[in-house]
Amino acid sequence: MSRHSSLTTRRPAERLAPHPGEPSHGPLTAEELQLAVRNHSMPLEALRNDLTPPGLHYLLNHFDIPFIDAEHWHLRIGGAVERAVELNLKALRRAPRISIPVTLECAGNGRSLLRPRPLSQPWRLEGVGTAVWTGVPLAYLLTQAGVQDDAVEVVFTGADAGIQGGIRQQFARSLPIGEALRPDVVLAYRMNGMELPPQHGYPLRLVVPGWYGMASVKWLSSIKVLTKPFDGFQQQVAYRYQHDADDPGTPVTWIRVRALMVPPGVPDFFTRGRVLPAGPVMLTGRAWSGHGAVERVEVGIDGKWAPAQLQHPAAPFAWCAWSIPWVADRGEHELSCRATDSSGARQPLEQVWNYQGMGNNAVQRIKVTVE
Secondary structure, three states, X not given: OOOOOOOOOOOOOOOOOOOOOOEEOOOOOHHHHHHHHHOEOOOHHHHHOOOOOOOOOOEOOOOOOOOOOHHHOEEEEEEXXXXXXXXXXXXXXXXXXXXXXXXXXXOOOOHHHOOOEEOOOOOOOOOXXXXXXXXXXXXXXXXXXXXXXXXXXXXXXXXXXXXXXXXXXXXXXXXXXXXXXOOOOEEEEEEOOEEOOHHHOXXXXXXXXXXXXXXXXXXXXEEEEEOOOOOOHHHHOOOEEOOOOOOOOEEOOEOOOEEEEOOOOEEOOOOOOEEEOOEEEEEEEEEEOOOOOEEEEEXXXXXXXXXXXXXXXXXXXXXXXXXXXXXXXXXXXEEEEEEEEOOOOEOOOOOOOOOOOOOOOOOEEEEEEXX
């Protein structure tokens, strides 16, 4: 299969705008703005909440939100299993369940800050959210079906359908069998104690703690155990770290370490520049990683770094709160924050560019005016 962009089909040659997925040196295109309207980020002030309300949680949907009649909906589990299984929503709700807080982040978070800018959903820094997901452990259902010894992956197919890269498809992603059998991977039918909203995958979605959000397939319609790697578009073409369009790249998987700060003071309506009075202020935020526990958060004030106070996260793959006091002097300042996890990974000061704009975790920088 030839390499296509990760967004849509190429535009006709007579169009002057850049091709989707290719870098742009100019302002946001109409197509990017259209994606930004359909999808949305989490306002950074919501970092104050331990849990993100569903309406504030980041959202990225590739295609239309499907209409699903839960009364007639079934989940099919098949492929390399001893017993094919078909379950309705009532049966799933009678099965053993878990509730787990998970921080999900979009793999393309921060894309619009790259120069040149890869054309796709134009995230800044807010493509993230944390919720408690309740549902059936995936490992329980796979065990009930009896996974065969030669199984290598499990593919999850959603009900959402469309065209991407010139290919008509339903959104589908796979996990290695070892990841699928983790005890914390959940088929969720509740979010923060409430029924899943339509935009978040009603009636059932996958949640994979620690992985970027593309792995957590929404509107699940089928689960299939495979004896060879899945070669679907969203696995082999989209969501890859690539140097250029011809590079086959490497797959996007675990979330890279990141810290974000609640912007202090009040914003200017149009520029979102921050203004606050002189004097003591408590700077706060959240940090998370898919590669290990966050061990350190540092806050930069005009380039001088100091350690912040960390709180324990609610779960291994949920964000943790951090805080640090600052006595703000009059004038212009730049605030920043960076996290380090137990694997030794630390956020870079500058982001290394990649073709699809994936896995961006460069430090956040906030300009503030102290009056």
